[in-house]
Amino acid sequence: MSTDQPSETAGFDPTGPLTPSxxxxxxxxxxxxxxxxxxxxxxxxxxxLGLVVYVVIARGAPALSLDFLIKDPPPSGPxxxxxxxxxxxxxxxxxxAVLATPLGVLTAIYLVEFARPNSLxxxxxxxxxxxxxxxxxxxxxxxxxxxxxxxEKADSGFAGSVALAIIMLPLIAxxxxxxxxxxxxxxxxxxxxxxxxxxxxxxxxxxxxxxxGILTGTIxxxxxxxGETAPLLIVDxxxxxxxxxxMFGHAVPNIPVSxxxxxxxxxxxxxxxxxxxxxxxxxxxxxxxIGARLFLARQRARMGL
Amino acid sequence: MSTRTTPSSRGAARALRSVxxxxxxxxxxxxxxxxxxxxxxxxxxxxxxxxxQVINGARPAISRFGLGFLGHVxxxxxxxxxxxxxxxxxxxxxxxxxxxxxxxxxxAIALYLSMLAPRSVRVIVxxxxxxxxxxxxxxxxxxxIIILAPFMQAHIEPALHDVLGFTGLFGAPQTTxxxxxxxxxxxxxxxxxxxxxxxxxxxxxxxxELTEGAEALGATRWEVIRGVVLPTTFSGxxxxxxxxxxxxxxxxxxVASLIGAxxxxxxxxxxxxxxxxxxxxxxxxxxxxxxxxxxxxYLALILLVIGIVTNLIAxxxxxxxxxxxxxx
Numbered sequence: 151m152s153t154d155q156p157s158e159t160a161g162f163d164p165t166g167p168l169t170p171s172x173x174x175x176x177x178x179x180x181x182x183x184x185x186x187x188x189x190x191x192x193x194x195x196x197x198x199l200g201l202v203v204y205v206v207i208a209r210g211a212p213a214l215s216l217d218f219l220i221k222d223p224p225p226s227g228p229x230x231x232x233x234x235x236x237x238x239x240x241x242x243x244x245x246x247a248v249l250a251t252p253l254g255v256l257t258a259i260y261l262v263e264f265a266r267p268n269s270l271x272x273x274x275x276x277x278x279x280x281x282x283x284x285x286x287x288x289x290x291x292x293x294x295x296x297x298x299x300x301x302e303k304a305d306s307g308f309a310g311s312v313a314l315a316i317i318m319l320p321l322i323a324x325x326x327x328x329x330x331x332x333x334x335x336x337x338x339x340x341x342x343x344x345x346x347x348x349x350x351x352x353x354x355x356x357x358x359x360x361x362x363g364i365l366t367g368t369i370x371x372x373x374x375x376x377g378e379t380a381p382l383l384i385v386d387x388x389x390x391x392x393x394x395x396x397m398f399g400h401a402v403p404n405i406p407v408s409x410x411x412x413x414x415x416x417x418x419x420x421x422x423x424x425x426x427x428x429x430x431x432x433x434x435x436x437x438x439x440i441g442a443r444l445f446l447a448r449q450r451a452r453m454g455l
Numbered sequence: 456m457s458t459r460t461t462p463s464s465r466g467a468a469r470a471l472r473s474v475x476x477x478x479x480x481x482x483x484x485x486x487x488x489x490x491x492x493x494x495x496x497x498x499x500x501x502x503x504x505x506x507x508q509v510i511n512g513a514r515p516a517i518s519r520f521g522l523g524f525l526g527h528v529x530x531x532x533x534x535x536x537x538x539x540x541x542x543x544x545x546x547x548x549x550x551x552x553x554x555x556x557x558x559x560x561x562x563a564i565a566l567y568l569s570m571l572a573p574r575s576v577r578v579i580v581x582x583x584x585x586x587x588x589x590x591x592x593x594x595x596x597x598x599x600i601i602i603l604a605p606f607m608q609a610h611i612e613p614a615l616h617d618v619l620g621f622t623g624l625f626g627a628p629q630t631t632x633x634x635x636x637x638x639x640x641x642x643x644x645x646x647x648x649x650x651x652x653x654x655x656x657x658x659x660x661x662x663x664e665l666t667e668g669a670e671a672l673g674a675t676r677w678e679v680i681r682g683v684v685l686p687t688t689f690s691g692x693x694x695x696x697x698x699x700x701x702x703x704x705x706x707x708x709x710v711a712s713l714i715g716a717x718x719x720x721x722x723x724x725x726x727x728x729x730x731x732x733x734x735x736x737x738x739x740x741x742x743x744x745x746x747x748x749x750x751x752x753y754l755a756l757i758l759l760v761i762g763i764v765t766n767l768i769a770x771x772x773x774x775x776x777x778x779x780x781x782x783x
Binding site for chain 1: 483484486487488490491492493494495497498499501502504505508509511512559560561563564566567568571572580582583584586587589590591592593594595596597598600601602644647648651675676677678680698701704705706707708711712732735736739740751752755758759762763765766770
């Protein structure tokens with residue numbers, strides 16, 4: 151590229167051919183080698199992704215059928231559908247999102263709109279969110295286990311929701327914060343100039359501007375939490391596989407834990423269903439991811455960022 | 456002009472505040488502000504309560520075993536004897552394997568995505584690498600059991616054994632491929648996208664004047680990277696690696712699937728082992744005694760402390776140097 155051209159003129163023979171020689175040739179060879187290695191690394195990562203997705207599709211597709219999605223499994227043994235696990239997962243994740251989203255967005259509003267840039271409270275909160283994001287999911291699981299499951303002496307779907315909410319909260323707060331900071335200063339100034347109250351400016355000017363970004367961040371957080379297994383295994387792991395809407399005091403069947411249980415079982419008869427579940431889960435998560443990214447890209451293009 | 460907006464708008468706001476009738480201003484503002492503060496306080500309280508619950512749950516084990524828990528090898532629930540040494544060793548070794556493989560790989564990917572790839576490739580490969588982080592660990596674990604472990608056992612482990620067997624680390628492959636090494640490899644898959652995407656963002660913040668200046672002096676692409684890009688972003692990349700380490704230390708499910716739940720410390724990486732997070736995930740549901748539950752909480756406490764320390768180190772490294780973040 152542009153790097154190669156200027157150095158070539160360093161040779162003092164203006165009539166000579168413009169090809170690198172000696173030391174420069176070696177340097178260019180090293181540079182090319184590194185470029186090749188970097189490309190190879192990217193290829194490895196893409197292949198890893200491709201291999202996982204391919205295997206999940208290849209092994210999961212045979213299990214997939216309409217019945218698989220809308221029928222309940224038999225009380226024990228292989229066969230049947232996974233309706234109860236799909237609905238259970240959706241339920242747990244949705245309740246988690248309902249718990250986490252307002253907390254996350256309000257926290258972000260506090261950090262961007264109310265806390266002074268270098269104030270102690272702002273810094274402490276930012277650090278708390280960082281630490282929360284760094285918590286291993288088993289630790290979150292044990293926390294909820296100690297908080298909700300041990301006193302009740304029973305796994306519950308709600309406990310799973312709380313655990314997932316703690317995983318989502320810092321992600322939502324972080325992404326909302328970034329989007330809120332992108333809201334143009336001029337909008338705030340305009341609201342101020344019109345004598346609009348702070349809260350009104352936030353609710354009617356700033357939040358609507360940032361809404362699409364906040365939604366995208368929330369969807370990504372939800373997609374991340376939907377695949378979390380460790381906390382659910384700990385607080386919502388012992389369930390019968392029949393459909394239930396009782397979130398309190400009852401374990402709710404869910405996809406991640408069923409995959410894990412099947413994978414750990416010595417008996418491979420459950421594998422087909424587990425691959426089918428893996429395909430459904432992965433498809434949901436990847437579609438949410440891709441959708442959110444496309445949406446964000448379109449939004450960015452519209453805002454001219 | 457633009458540099459003056461901040462102070463003047465703040466002044467305007469202050470002026471407004473003195474002009475507006477206080478009741479009209481204060482109610483809505485106070486409510487919203489109160490809600491926001493409440494949300495922040497709840498977030499902080501959750502974190503504190505996490506620490507409290509974990510310590511509280513671990514208390515019986517702490518009073519029984521004390522710090523000796525860390526060095527004790529045996530984990531025998533039926534005999535009430537618990538020690539964390541096997542898990543600490545397994546956690547450390549799997550994380551080290553993951554970081555040793557992932558760090559160069561991820562930095563190379565980040566360099567490719569930020570400096571080397573054409574734009575049309577970038578916009579496709581970049582999201583694909585991030586997509587790797589979106590795959591649930593349970594699916595990676597399942598994939599690992601069925602595909603990766605047999606492959607490691609049949610191909611990678613014998614090859615490494617032939618070349619590096621003399622070190623003692625790469626001994627004879629076992630029958631299943633479920634091993635500390637395989638667990639480290641699956642952790643690599645999870646850590647690479649984290650380090651790669653953070654590093655890529657860092658590489659993109661390197662001022663153009665610097666890279667173009669080096670190019671104008673006749674540096675090759677690699678010399679620009681080695682001489683300008685990597686030194687300017689060194690601390691940020693280190694912080695990214697620390698965050699990747701945090702992820703590797705705490706991952707439970709994929710590791711639980713692939714590490715083989717061993718109870719002995721082996722020097723041979725192709726033998727089974729266990730990590731703290733994996734043991735917690737596997738045993739918390741059906742403990743044989745309260746002491747076992749408490750010991751699992753003790754393991755979680757150790758994880759919590761290590762996790763917080765790595766996180767704080769990452770913050771300290773990046774806040775010292777990361778110009779980009781501090782100006783935002």
